[in-house]
Structures are given as C-alpha cells and as structure tokens.
C-alpha cells in the first residue's frame with residue numbers, strides 16, 4: 057500500500073508561461089513536431105539542453121552519465137537480505153553472480169555514474185532514440201492533449217533491453233568473464249543480451265520460458281543468429297529445472313523458474329556470471345539514458361510533461377524514462393504525475409504485498425523488499441510475456457511507497473484495442489508490453505477530451521511487436537480473452553512469502 061506522499065513540491069509545477077495553445081509555427085524536423093516556443097529548464101543532470109527550433113531528436117547528445125535516483129531519495133531503500141541468514145547481503149555474497157563493477161553500481165549512492173566510452177559507442181547504433189508526437193492518434197481521439205512517445209524499438213533487438221545488456225556484458229568482459237547466462241520470457245531480454253555478447257566476444261546461454269520457446273520461434277532464432285545457446289525452461293540441465301519437471305512434466309515455465317536455472321548455472325561455474333534484464337538497481341540505472349535524453353528532447357521543443365506513463369514488468373523501462381523526471385520533480389522543476397501500468401493478470405504493485413521475497417521460484421536469489429504476488433505465483437499466459445513477473449523492482453516499490461508515483465492495472469483486450477488504434481494512426485506496431493502504456497495513455501487523453509485539459513502526456517513505447525504478431529492474430533480473430541486475476545490464486549502464493557521482519 058502506498059503511504060502518503062512525502063513529496064512537497066506540488067506547488068512548483070513549471071508550466072510554460074505561454075498558454076499551451078500558443079500558436080507557433082509548426083515544423084516537422086526529424087521525428088519531432090516543433091509547435092511550441094522553446095523554453096529553458098535548467099536540468100540538474102549537468103547537461104545544458106540546447107533549446108532551438110532547429111533541434112530534432114538526433115541533435116541532442118547521447119548522455120555521458122547514467123542517473124541514480126537513490127542519491128536523491130530522502131529515505132534509502134531497504135537492503136537486500138541473504139536468502140539463508142536473512143542478514144543484509146555483503147558485496148562478496150553477490151560476486152559468484154556479478155562482476156565487481158556491477159555490484160558497486162547495485163549498491164551505489166552516487167548521483168551520476170559515467171557511461172564507459174565503449175558502451176556509448178555501441179549506444180550510437182540507435183541512440184538518441186526518437187521522441188515522437190502522436191499527432192494522428194491525438195486526432196483520432198479528438199483530444200486537446202498532446203501525446204509524445206519515446207520509442208525504444210529502434211535498437212537492434214527492438215526494445216529498450218540493450219540499454220542495459222550492452223554495459224552488463226561490457227563490464228563482464230572487462231573482468232575477463234567468457235560466458236554469461238540469463239533467463240528470458242518472450243525473448244526480448246535474451247535477444248538483447250545475445251546481441252551485446254556478440255559485440256564483446258562473450259558466450260551467451262539463455263533459459264527461455266518453455267511456453268514462449270515453443271510458441272515464439274523468431275526471437276529464439278535472433279538469439280541463435282547472434283550466437284547464443286537457448287534452452288527451454290524448465291530444463292533437465294539444472295536441479296531447479298529437474299525438480300519442477302518432476303512435479304509437472306509439461307510445465308509451461310515462468311520467469312521465476314528460468315531465473316532459478318540461470319542463477320544455479322552461474323553459481324556453480326567460476327567462469328560464468330549471471331545477467332538480469334530488469335528489477336535490480338544497476339539495470340534501472342542503465343535504462344536512465346532514456347529519460348535523460350527525453351528531458352533534453354522535451355526541453356528542446358518547449359514541452360513539460362503533465363503525465364508520464366510506462367508499463368511495468370520488473371520496472372526497467374518505466375524507471376528508465378521516469379527517474380530523471382522524478383529528479384526534476386524533487387527539485388521542484390516540474391510536477392508530472394508518474395503512472396505505472398501493469399497487466400490485470402499480474403498486478404504486483406496494485407494487488408501484491410510489500411514484503412521481502414525471493415526474485416526467483418527456487419529461492420536462490422537474495423531476498424528483496426518489493427511488491428510481490430509471491431515467488432510461487434505463475435501468472436496466466438497473457439501475451440505480454442515480459443510483464444509476467446511475480447515481483448516489482450525493489451527501487452520502484454520503494455518509490456511507490458514514498459508516494460512519488462502511482463499504479464494502475466489494465467486487462468489485455470483493452471491493451472490490444474489501444475495498440476490497434478496506435479498502429480493504425482502512428483504506424484508502429486507495439487510489443488504487447490507497451491500496449492499497456494498505450495491503453496493508459498488513451499484513457500488519459502480521453503479524459504482530457506471530457507475536461508478540455510490540454511495535458512502533455514509522455515509515454516514509454518519500449519519496443520516493437522514484429523515478433524509478437526501471433527498475439528495480434530489472436531486479437532484480430534476475436535480469440536483474445538481477459539485472463540482475470542484470481543484472488544484465491546494469489547492468497548495461495550502469498551503464503552510462500554518468507555516471514556522476515558521489516
């Protein structure tokens with residue numbers, strides 16, 4: 057349950073002095089519609105954004121630093137605990153899984169962390185990613201709202217995931233690691249890691265949730281094309297997998313099970329480390345390139361968001377976009393509502409408990425204080441595979457408890473209805489995960505139509521759905537169903553949450 061907001065800067069909302077309807081010559085440059093007078097916000101990321109009518113999304117610089125929100129929080133998040141002793145973990149407890157530099161980032165209180173030049177060089181393949189105004193969607197919705205989306209589908213893997221895969225593999229390679237292992241659901245994270253591994257000559261092995269491995273061959277083929285080995289999870293290669301298969305030989309798998317398998321392999325092999333695509337502080341940190349760029353892009357066109365919306369699985373794309381804006385909010389520079397959107401079938405923030413729980417099914421990971429549906433919870437097979445995770449990032453959970461953001465859940469049919477509207481106006485076919493953000497954006501824009509408010513809505517379009525077309529086929533044939541959340545199911549899985557004080 058979110059506590060009362062500690063945030064006191066509500067009265068400091070920075071609005072352009074001109075009316076939102078001020079008529080300024082409209083220009084389309086690159087991906088950005090310039091229809092507002094430029095204004096200057098002094099951003100506290102140390103970067104001076106050039107506000108110029110000639111700015112387009114390519115003229116801003118790729119950030120030189122990631123942003124760590126923890127540095128600016130008045131209350132620090134609770135520490136992760138050792139899974140056996142329940143004592144706060146020490147850096148050395150994590151060294152079988154992660155390289156030293158990532159362990160340092162995980163526990164860092166530094167406000168900004170330099171992005172290595174080699175990582176920035178790879179980012180240049182697709183960054184800065186475009187910020188696009190959804191003018192045609194606005195028109196369809198007949199809304200006075202101005203809708204912008206930050207599009208991460210331009211990366212080689214088609215989502216935001218390479219923003220963290222690239223530095224994770226780079227730090228591992230720097231410390232001499234030759235093999236990394238991971239889990240993946242629909243394959244977005246696995247393909248991002250396989251892509252990064254091929255650049256830095258590191259072997260990659262991926263445990264892919266069985267249901268996706270069987271139903272969605274294309275991302276598996278991407279991973280294999282980039283040289284990764286891919287196994288269906290649960291597998292017979294690990295003790296965790298064998299145990300699950302003994303109980304249920306046809307188990308469809310889950311992200312929690314696949315994490316157990318990958319963690320087990322890393323823990324048992326000295327030359328192998330584990331990479332995670334979301335949830336942990338260092339992953340959220342790397343994703344802040346999205347928000348840092350977006351702050352500059354919005355400043356360049358003279359816009360300040362009133363509402364920021366993103367989908368949440370483990371929370372990395374949402375944090376990536378919103379955390380730099382939360383920094384500006386804490387400094388009183390702006391005051392956007394920050395809204396996470398989760399699937400109605402896996403609502404960890406809105407229906408979970410805030411408690412210490414394991415990040416995986418077998419209980420091998422540290423205990424993290426987070427919103428959780430219970431580590432035993434196996435979400436229904438909704439199409440947004442990347443949102444089928446029982447927990448929420450501890451840092452997002454903490455920020456939610458502090459009252460700096462809100463959360464809602466939306467069932468999948470409404471999400472696909474929104475995605476079709478989006479595809480037929482903006483042209484891009486969203487991955488099933490960001491359809492949640494799009495549906496919430498449409499709700500907000502429709503509210504603006506009723507109230508007449510010209511709000512600026514900024515949304516995270518974190519990936520394309522070119523390899524998720526069976527989901528669209530299901531929807532277009534009228535076969536999609538809303539998999540409702542069953543209270544009894546969660547009560548049963550919440551019973552597995554360990555009893556830890558705090």
Ligand SMILES: Cc1ncc(COP(=O)(O)O)c(C=O)c1O
Nearest residue numbers: 244334369370371372373442519
């Ligand atoms: C395209 C896409 N969006 C969102 C997510 C959810 O992850 P996160 O909440 O960490 O952004 C995933 C996860 O696989 C994904 O592939």
